[in-house]
Amino acid sequence: MTKPQTTTGYFLRGDVEVEPLVDRWYAWVHLVSPATAAFVTMERHLRMMESYVRSPAMHAAAAANPATRSGPFLDLGGAKVAEVQALLDATRTKAKRQQDFVAAFGELDTLLESMTGGALEPLYPSVPAALQGLVELEYDRHNRARCRLYERLLYADALADPSGQCLRLVRTDRDGDRPFAFSTPRLPVVEDPDDADGAAWEGAVELDVPFATPALDTLFRARTEAVDPDELADELGLDAGARSRFRELFTTTPPRTPGERADSRPGRGQVRVTYFGHACVLVEDDEVSILVDPVLPYDHASDVPRRSFADLPDRIDYVLITHAHHDHVLPETLLQIRHKVGTVIVPGNDGGGLMDPSLRLVVEHLGFPDVREVRELDVTNLPNGAITAIPFVGEHHDLAIRSKSTYHVRLGGLTALFGADTANVNPALYDRVHDLVGDVDLLFLGMECEGAPASWVYAPYFAHPLDRDHDQSRRGRASTCDEALDVVERFRSSAVYVYAMGEEPWLYPLLGIPYTDDSLAIREAKRLVETCREQGRHSERLYGAKRWSVS
Template sequence: MNTDLYYLRPNVVFEPLIGRWYAWSHLISPATAAMNVQGRHLKIMNSYIQAPQIHAAAVLNPKMLGGPFMDYKESKVEEIKALKENTIKEQAPLLRLAEAIRELNSMLEKEAKGHSLESLYEKVPEILKGYVELTYDLNNKPSFRFFEPLLYKSEFYDQRSQSLALWVTENDERPFCLSTPRIDAPGVLHLDIPFDHPGIDALSRMKRIPGPIDEVAALLGVTAADRKLFDTFFTKEEHPPYRPYEGPAVRMRYFGHACILIETQGVSILVDPLISYYGYESSVSHFSDVDIPDTIDYVLITHNHQDHILFETLLSLRHRIKNIVVPRTTTGALQDPNLKLVFNAAGFHQVIELDDMETVRLGDCVITGIPFTGEHSDLNIQAKTCYHVEINDYSFLFAADSRVLESRLYQHVHRLTGDIDVIFLGMECDGAPLSWLYGPLMPEELARDKDQSRRLAGSDFGKGIHLVDTFRPKEVYVYAMGMEPWLEFISTVRYTAASNPIVQSNMLVEECRNRGVIAERLYGEKEILYAKSPAAVTEEVNG
C-alpha cells in the first residue's frame, strides 16, 4: 500500500453529472428533472441521432450558441443511441412522472371550471396521487402544487443516476452544458457516486491537505482498471497556501460573473460561487481556488439559474462551507423548486432559507434578503432574492440579475435600508427567451412572439440608473455579464462593442462617473479594500 502523501492537481475538473448530463438544480428536483429528461434530453438525443451533421454545423455558428445542439465534431451516433436507451430504461420513473404531469395539467384545463376541485382528485394520474394538491388562483384558473419533500422520498428521486467525471483541463473550452451529455472519452474518469458521497469532500481537501491516494481511491470506489488514470490526477508538488485576510478593512474580491468574496478578519461571505479553479495559463487574470478561504461562513445564493448555482464549484467547496443561505420558496410549483431541498439532497446540511426583508446575523455582519424582480420571464417564482450585506460600517447590495419592473419597490426598500455604499448589478439586459430555460416545463409550446417578449433579462440603463437614484451609492459595479471565458460553457455569451448589454452598461458607468460615483463593469478579477469608515479612501487593487 502506497502511504506517500499527494495533492490533487489544481487543474482536475470535478464535473457532476445526472444521467450523464451536466448537473444543475432542475435535474435534482424530481419534478423538474422529469420534465427536462423528457422535454430536453430525449429531444436533443433524438435530433442528434437523426441528423448529427446539423448539430456539427450548428455549433460552429456563433448565432446558434446555447441552442439545443450537441457539440461533437465527429459522429457519436452509436454512443448517443446507447445513452438514449439507457435513459429510457434507467430513468423510466421520471419519464412516467413527466407524462403524468402533462396528463394532470390537461385534465385540469378541461374539467376545472370554477367548481369544487375535490371530485377531481380521483382523476389525478395514479402515480401522482398523494403528491399533489389541486388549487385555483383568485381568478379561478386551475393549477396544482407538489408536496415536494415527498417526491424526494419516492422512486422519482434516484441517486443512482448521479456521477462525477474527473479529468484534467488545460483551457476553458467545453461544450454548452445544457445541450451536450458527457459520454465516455479518453482521459475522463467516471465515478458512479451520489453527490452527497463523503469521498467528494475527501478528494476536495487534497487540494490543500495532502493525503494517501490508496485511501481516497478506496473511499471513492475506484476500480483497479481505472487506478492508472486516477493516479495521474495527483502530484507531490505543494499548492500555494491560502493567505487569510488579516487587515482592519473589508476586502472585496471579484472572481468573475456574479461571484464576489467579502472578507474581514472574522467573517467570509461568498456570493453565487462560480470559480475558475483550474491552474492553467489564461489570457484573463483571475482569482482561483487558492484565493478562497479555508472556511466560508456564508455562501449566498441569489436565484435558481445554472450560472448562479454551479455544483461543480459548490461540491468542491462543500467541506469548507459552514452555511448556505438560499431564497425561501414553499410554492410547490413546478417552475419553483425548493432550493433547501435541492441542497440537502446534494449533501449540504446547513442551509438557511431567507425571505424578503428577513435577516441573518453573524457578529457585526447583517445579511438581509431584498426583493428580486424580473429575469424569470414573468413566471411565479419565489426562489430569488437580492442581498443587502452590512459589515464594518459598510453596506453592499448584490442585486444579481434583478430588473426593476416597478420603480416604487426599491423606494420602499430604501426606507428600511437607507443609502447603500456599493451596488453590484447584472445588466445582461437582452436575455434568452422563456423557452430557452423553462421550455421543458411548459405544457404547450408558447407562440414565438410571446416567447420572445418574455425574456431572462436583467437591467438596462434605465432600470439600473433607477437603483442609483434610489440608493445613492458611492460605488456601482456591473457584474454577472457572463463574459469571462470560463463562463462560456454555461452562458454562451460572446459580446461585441455593439452588443446591447455592453452599450447599456457603458451608459450606466459613464453616467455614474459623471455624477462623481465610482463605476466599472467588472471583468476577470478585482480587489478593493474598504476602510472602517465609509468616509475613508478605499484602496483598490486590479488584477
C-alpha cells in the same frame, strides 16, 4: 494481502476540472430536482438525442456556430452516432418512471382545466397513479384549478434516483475546453487513446458516487490540504483500472505558498472584497466571510486575471444564492467548496411549483447540512452586521418564480447590495427598500439587458407552447443603463460595479454568449460606468478577478 507503501502529501491539481453528471448530462438545479429532471429528460434530452441520430451533420454545423451554440444541438462533430443511440436507448429504458410522471401531469392538467369552480375533493381518486399522494389540488383567486407538488416527498420517491449521479474529473490546460454544458451528453470515458472523443478526455476519471457522498469533501479539500491518493481511491471505491489515472490528478506541489493564499482574515476594522468572476464576490471582515453566487474558475494559464478555489478562505461562514439560474447556483462549484461552508442561504418559495423547484431541497440533496431559506426582508444577524434579503425583480420571464432574492450586506461600516440580474421594472419598490436599509456603499449589478426568451430554460414545463411573439417579448433580462442608474441614485451608491456577465472564458461552456463591443449589454454597461464616473462615483466593469479593502 499487504497493501503497498504509498507516499503521502499529494494535492489535487488546480487544473483538474470537475463535471457533475446526472445520467450522463451536466448537472444543474433542474436536473437535481426530481420533478423538473423528469421533464428535462423527456422533453429535452430525449428529443435532442433523437434529432442528433437523425441529422448529426446539422447538429455539428449548429454547434460550431457561435450564434446557435447554446441551442439544442449536440456538440459531437457529427460523430459518435452509435454511442448517442446507445445512450438514447438506455435513457428510454431507465426513464419509465419519469415518462409516467410527465404523462400524468398532462392528464392532470386536462382534468383541472375542466373545473370551473366546483369542489375539487371528488377529483383525488382520478389523479393519475404516478401523482397519487404527491399533489394537492387547489384553486387560485381567479378560480383556476391547479396542483401543488409535495416536493420533499419526491426526494423520497423512486423518481429521485441517485444512481445516475457521478463526477467526471479531467486535467485540461485551458478554459472553456468542453462542449456547451446543457446540450451535449458526456459519453462514457473511452479507453482507446486513438479515438477522437477518447483523446479529448484522455486521463479522465469518473467517480460513480452520489453527490452527497462525504468522501468528496476529502477529495476537494485536497485542493489545499495534502492527502494520500491511494487511501482516497479506496474511500471512493475506484477500481484498479481507474487508479493510475486518478493518481495523475494529484501533485506534490502545494497550490499556493501561505503568503499568496487568502486563508487569513482581514485586519480588524477592515472589510476585504474579492471578485472571482461573473457574479461571484467574497466579502470578509476579521470575523465573518460571505461568498455570493459561487462560480469559480480553475488554475489554467491565461491572460485573464483569476482567483480560483485555492484563493478561498479556509472557512466560508455564509454562501448566498440569489436565484436558480445555472450561472448563479452551480453544483460544479458548490460540491467543491462544501467542506468549508457553514450556512447556505437560499431564497425560499411558496412551495410546490413545478417550474420553481425548492433551492433548499436541491442544495440539501447536494450534501450541505445547513441550508436556510429566506424571504423578502428576512434578516440574518452577523457579529458585526447583517444580511437582509431584498426583493429580486424581473429576469424570470413574468413567471411565478419565487426562488429569487438579492442581498443587502452590512459588515462593519460597509454596506453592499448584490443585485444579481435584477431588472428595475418597478422603481417604487426600491423607494420602500431604501426606507428600510438606507444608502449603499457598494452596488453590484448584472446588465444582460436582452436575455434569453422564456422557452430557453422553461420550455419543457409549459402545458402549451408559447406563441413566438410572446416568447421573444418575455426575455430573462437584467437592467438597462437607465434602469440601473435609477437604482444607483436611489441608494446613493458611492461605488458601482457591473458583473462580467459571462465574458470570462470559463463561463463560455455555461452561457455560450458571443459578446462583442456592439452587443447591447456591453454598450449599456459602458454607458452606466461612464455616467457614474461623470457623477463622481467610482465605477467599473469587473472582469476575471479583483481584490480591494475598505477601512
